[in-house]
Amino acid sequence: MVRNGKQYVDSLKDNRRIYINGEIVEDVTTHPAFKGIIQSFANLYDLAADPSNDMIYTTEDGTQANKVFMIPRSREDLAIRRKAITKWAEATCGFAGRSPDHVAGFLAGFSSYPEVFGEYQQNVHDFYKYARDEDLFVTYVIIPPQVDRSKAAHEQEEKYLPVGVLEEREDGIVVRGSQMLGTSAAVSNYLFVSCITPLRPGDEDYAISFVLPLDTPGLKLYPRPSYAMGKEAVYDYPLSTQFDESDSLMVFDDVFIPWKHVFVNKNIEATRDQFHKTPAHVLGNNQAQIRLCTKIKFIIGVARKITEMGGTDKFPQVQERLGELASLAATVEGMLLASEYECTLDKNGTARPSARFLFGIVGMQDQVYANVIKILRELVGGGVLQMPSSYHEMVNPETRDDIRQYIRASGVDSEARIKLYRLAWDIIGSEFAGRHQQYEMFYNGAPFVVRGHAFRNYGYNEPLELVERFLSSYSLPDKDAHVQS
Ligand SMILES: Cc1cc2nc3c(=O)[nH]c(=O)nc-3n(C[C@H](O)[C@H](O)[C@H](O)COP(=O)(O)OP(=O)(O)OC[C@H]3O[C@@H](n4cnc5c(N)ncnc54)[C@H](O)[C@@H]3O)c2cc1C
Structure with missing residues (x-):
């Protein structure tokens, strides 16, 4: 399925917890900090859903999906993918860094090389196919918060500053801590969470990789100030009003992640290899x-x-x-x-x-x-x-x-x-x-x-x-x- 703009906008009306200017956002789709970029992303979905724009392909499983999710099998496929991505980039003049095609590429890369995920590889396949076939907007946070960069994750002054595993349960894991810096996270459907910076022995609790819906209980978003808010006219600030994706610190307040959404659990090698061994x-x-x-x-x-x-x-x-x-x-x-x-x-x-x-x-x-x-x-x-x-x-x-x-x-x-x-x-x-x-x-x-x-x-x-x-x-x-x- 390829979603249209309205389906995307409707999908954001949930219980996500975004705190901005001392308030919680009741409805992200109408809030002045986010409605401009949401409209711009909705336009991208409309563009992709229109067959005349040639952004839809038949997947290896026979489903119809947006080409940004494609696993390229040849130079020709890369060119096809480039043309689809370019269509979206042109619609935002290249000013939307974390449009839905960015993490779609990561998910395609993970699924194409599942062996690095060991026992969790089926979860990776399943989620990739789910995101692709439901045309989900996935963003990511893969960098620990700035506290003390000279220290490893486990050496920071408190245990759960970067996000880490608090508890392993029969049905999943519970995570606590934070991660920077979720561009477009506030206006996306799912978040991919991991750590791309090198981890050292002793950092096993932080060597994780998982996905979660934005309205998962315990997940909190703290965006920086909005550059769209207070700007009355597109004419005066044509980019700020339409393409401010927002960047959020993500806080995980004892968030439960079911096993089906876990890609890596306490494995330093797999955490690294998912980025650099896979495409x-x-x-x-x-x-x-x-x-x-x-x-x-x-x-x-x-x-x-x-x-x-x-x-x-x-x-x-x-x-x-x-x-x-x-x-x-x-x-x-x-x-x-x-x-x-x-x-x-x-x-x-x-x-x-x-x-x-x-x-x-x-x-x-x-x-x-x-x-x-x-x-x-x-x-x-x-x-x-x-x-x-x-x-x-x-x-x-x-x-x-x-x-x-x-x-x-x-x-x-x-x-x-x-x-x-x-x-x-x-x-x-x-x-x-x-x-x-x-x-x-x-x-x-x-x-x-x-x-x-x-x-x-x-x-x-x-x-x-x-x-x-x-x-x-x-x-x-x-x-x-x-x-x-
Ligand atoms: C606008 C914006 C959007 C972003 N969006 C996302 C996103 O969507 N998802 C996401 O996961 N991340 C995102 N990021 C985070 C981004 O990945 C990090 O900013 C980046 O990885 C660098 O980390 P840092 O900012 O903590 O800088 P640091 O790693 O703290 O580095 C800052 C500076 O300190 C010095 N320094 C630090 N460590 C060393 C070292 N070991 N050796 C030598 N010098 C060092 C260097 O001068 C370096 O330039 C975003 C960042 C920005 C600015």
């Missing part, structure tokens, strides 16, 4: 790069339009800056396509995007995105702050003539100019924009972690062989010949 991490990151590629294209479009509007695109210096943006965008897209082209089939027949190219670009992402934003900042100048405080000044009879007269470009009226510059501000300067810089820098781990992935996955045989071959092509000059000369 989950590469499929999830492949989705993230497809989204990033769309986002950067969108930002470049904004830069091009702004320079055209202001007439600065005629300056060679500005063309040079636009050229740098073009190089950055083409690098991201090229690496994405190279990772697809150079994919390999694993022993279970899953097509894995090449880790060399995938993590090669992931390892540069913090710099690429920061550069893109820096160049856009440079190109817009102070124009983004020459805008009125809100659309009210544009419609108020007392002020509107001043705005029309002084905020415009040649051949472009104030409405079009302000609209574009407001969008630019939401990309570079609003709180939403700042959060996106943090997101692109950290969503996949701190920069030193992602560059570690690039280091481990490059494959140094080829460059080392090149060097060895060259070094062996010459040697120390003949000593006697030297003396004679």
